[in-house]
Amino acid sequence: MLNASLKQLSAMLAARKISSVELTSEFLKRSRALNPTYNAFITLDEETSLAQAQAADTLIASGRGQSLTGIPIAQKDIFCTKGWLTTCGSKMLSNFISPYDAHVIGRFNAGGAVNIGKTNMDEFAMGSSNETSFYGPVKNPWDTAAVPGGSSGGSACAVAARMAPAATGTDTGGSIRQPAALCGISGLKPTYGLVSRYGMIAFASSLDQGGPMAKSAEDLALMLNVMAGFDARDSTSLEREPEDYTRDLEKPLEGLRIGLPKEYFVKEIDEDVARAVEAAIGQYRKLGAKTVEVSLPNTKLSVPVYYVLAPAEASSNLSRFDGVRYGHRAPDYLDLNDMYRKTRSQGFGAEVKRRILIGTYVLSHGYYDAYYIQAQKLRRLMAQDFAGAFEQCDVIMGPTSPTVAFNLGERSSDPVQMYLSDAYTIAVNLAGLPAMSIPVGFGHKNRPVGLHIIGNYFAEAQMLNVAHQYQLASDWHTRMPKE
């Protein structure tokens, strides 16, 4: 059952072979047992989860069950969840019980899914290792000396360790794909605007996008069916006809054109990663795909551009955490400015403060044109690079991360080194494209390697098809870490 797909679980529930209460209890028990080791969850709330499971069982019994009804889903603690502690991994929100549901949470609730708990994450989604969480680092279930990646490290860990069948994540610069790669699971960042950001605590509004994390592409498709959809409460939400993302899963890959950016396969990639990625591409050729070399000449600029734009937006987005209306407030202060200063000094961790400082700086009078405006121009160039590449290919492939999971503490004192681990994923957010990561083997110290698949705008169904066909021909995605 731990390895069962969402489709299988759904079938078991519909056939009444198992109840949602039983299924949820099983995963809760496992999560309770493993969480002290992995620290994947910030909040587990058996009572609420089981009440939801009970309601799901009633729905199923009355024949009104949908694809995810009764299935426990782990929710990243960035999604506001009514009645639940919603911390965003920060001391600042360590006392914040949300009075409302994020759009994504509402969609899962409407579909009768069970919220099995809120997952750990880098503070305000700022990090690539889950070490910036106020609630402590998450461990990689393949090797507890390693980081799970970030910022959706808790969700990636929960799925990899089979503490939950699937989870939600958010991706601003790789925060779904990189932890998915490092934990050996599948993760998808949709086209910007496909999943509503309403109730998803903002890091960098023009880059943030919620998406699913699961064991397989097929599971991702089912999750995306629930998560995607227009929401009038998010002005950047796209009004489109609803799609069934499972519709193309079974299409053969004959004639698929895979673009391999020459800038991606360079000496910065670790050899073990390169080997696994090349083997996966070899597998695609066997499945009938062709490869073409493409060029994304501005790839190198993505990290500097990102670290201007994302902190700029973040510095403003995080201004609302001022101790006035909710969240942490310093216990003692002299006056208003002292209250602000102490509250924010105490409430935010070092990485968040670093990015607020960078963001405040690049938006300041006299620097704005040189940094922010310049970065916006380069951002457009990057989108043009991709547009050019997609004239020659259907999907672009490469490694999700240049290395396998690094050790806890290894990079936490070197922010620039940490930022470089997102070099491949960041450009995708800057362009607003969809992309995913799927497991394609193991490297150094038997740590997982992820394949990065980038699609054109709204090509989610096609990307999921590409990933699913690979998973039909391989079993990396079914591998489970030892406890």
Next chain:
Amino acid sequence: MQWETVIGLEVHAQLSTESKIFSGASTAFGAAPNAEACTVDLALPGVLPVLNRGAVERAIRFGLAVGAKINSPSIFARKNYFYPDLPKGYQISQYELPVVEGGHIQLQIVQDGKEQEKTVRLVRAHLEEDAGKSLHEDFQGMSGIDLNRAGTPLLEIVSEPDMRSSAEAVAYAKTLHTLVRWIGICDGNMQEGSFRCDANVSVRPQGSEKLGTRCEIKNLNSFRFLEKAIDYEARRQIEILEDGGAIQQQTRLFDPEKGETRAMRSKEDAQDYRYFPDPDLLPLEISGSWIEEVKKELPELPQQMRSRFEHDYGLSMYDALALTADRDNSEYYEAVAGKLSSDPKLCANWVMGEVSAYLNNEGKSFDVCPLSPAQLAQLLLRIKDGTISGKIAKDVFRQMWEQASAESISWKNRKEVDESLADRIIESQGLRQISDSSALEKLVQEVLTANPKSVEEFKAGKEKAFNALVGQVMKAARGKANPAQVNEILRKKLTE
């Protein structure tokens, strides 16, 4: 040295939408603190703004009314600063690309009996959200925050520094105030803060082209304060310059109790607002067809109506200005003048005179006037045709008003109009003017006989005595004698 005052105004007009500019919460004034602050207004984690179409529509209406350019796209930007009544830590405003650019306001100024016209150019008008309120009283050692006003839509209207006196500034503010109410984008309630002015004031030697250093005066919530603050500030600056000092660029606050402005903050303390485009809101695109639609619904503007009143009705600028103070007023006037097209000036005098006075007295506006324009026109017709004198008419008017008020229906809601109201009062009380010349001649003769002294005085050349005799005749007729006829008969008899 002769000094010239240079003034530019920034007006914040609260737009009359039912809900806020970026949330669905109500904008109604006077609710219990924070009762009208929803999750978006409270800036809870994760909430997002959604632009209110009605606010944009009103901005377009304004832009069209002042002959401005409607920008498409225009961009919403974040103005970042910390204050407890600013929940997000930034205000959503427009910075580099405002929705309305350029345009102008035409002023008619009547001062010391002189009529004067002036054009004030506009720089821009942009959409933004209001902040909440900090309440520093009632909370011992603490401040209360009321976020009901947070997110209320504002149109900030910025003029060029085209005004040269407090009178011009007041005329501009009043014209703008009339206009925003006229086109229905703002209720103009200054007590509730729906229409707020900031004035940029500088002085320079007469004839100089170069602008002096300016000070911005905040908190001018009445036209009187605006005038007083500008006059005070100009004097203050002139005194400094005449003493050899220099003006510091400052933001100053007007203190209505002392009638002074005082420094709030100087340029050195100016904050860096770190404006940047709000990534939560897409660029605002306004289609040509939307603009056309708004244009079609735009009423005749006060400026056009004033010229028409002057041209078509032969009214003075003063009368035309007064009658176009608001749409209800002009509508009422046109309804009266439509019924009595032979004398639009008489109609104007009565609408501006008696009707206005009675309404003011009862704190009412023209739309809820109890007396119908047709009823008033009928009364005025009786003055015109000599049935009653103007003096008697005022008495009849009072009775008409009382009777109409008793029904407590406003003229617009009246299904049937009793047009004979004036006539009935005149007839039932025998107020008809005596125009029968034989009757009048008899009356005059009686007065002449009874007042030989006045007759003598008149004959001795005292014109005053004539007036006294007219008065006597009117008194004998209990006011009902036709004054012109009385004059004529009296003069004839005296000079016989």
